Amino acid sequence: MTDRVVVAGAVYDQGRLLAARRSAPPELAGRWELPGGKVEPGESPRDALVRELREELGIETEPGERVPGAWPLGRGYVLHVWTARVLSGEPRPLQDHDELRWLTHAEWDTVDWLEQDVPAVVEALRHFPGPDAPDDATNAARFDDTTH
Numbered sequence: 001m002t003d004r005v006v007v008a009g010a011v012y013d014q015g016r017l018l019a020a021r022r023s024a025p026p027e028l029a030g031r032w033e034l035p036g037g038k039v040e041p042g043e044s045p046r047d048a049l050v051r052e053l054r055e056e057l058g059i060e061t062e063p064g065e066r067v068p069g070a071w072p073l074g075r076g077y078v079l080h081v082w083t084a085r086v087l088s089g090e091p092r093p094l095q096d097h098d099e100l101r102w103l104t105h106a107e108w109d110t111v112d113w114l115e116q117d118v119p120a121v122v123e124a125l126r127h128f129p130g131p132d133a134p135d136d137a138t139n140a141a142r143f144d145d146t147t148h
Ligand SMILES: Nc1nc2c([nH]c(=O)n2[C@H]2C[C@H](O)[C@@H](COP(=O)(O)OP(=O)(O)OP(=O)(O)O)O2)c(=O)[nH]1
Pocket: 006, 007, 008, 028, 033, 034, 035, 036, 037, 038, 039, 052, 073, 077, 079, 096, 114, 116, 117
């Protein structure tokens, strides 16, 4: 049986990556992750990501490129990561999280990531625009060209 996909966002803004601290379940609470959730049957990963980021953080986002890789989470789940830029809203920990933090590249390892997220975050950092990127729209268009 194929693993069920958990899609997570490497949400970036001004060269920083958004990290979210889980508030549940107890075995994951206090650890940091890339926000997202399970892809529902019949749903595209991009649609799932937009939905999860809206539900959990109250933001509207545009997914960019799929970060290459697939990270096993155990119990029949696998983590896929997409870059995503914020279109509107200020992220707030509405559901599943109790703290959010914007991290610069240099700060990426200053939070206690879930172990399985570490390789995903490292890979994501190689794929999201740094602070010197020309502008978000240009990057989003470039990513769209290369991902499908
Ligand atoms: N969202 C997310 N989940 C992760 C990451 N790393 C990781 O091990 N997980 C695990 C935690 C959860 O067991 C599972 C995702 O479940 P979730 O609770 O976020 O998904 P969901 O919003 O769809 O939840 P639900 O419908 O089951 O309540 O994957 C990550 O970076 N992001």
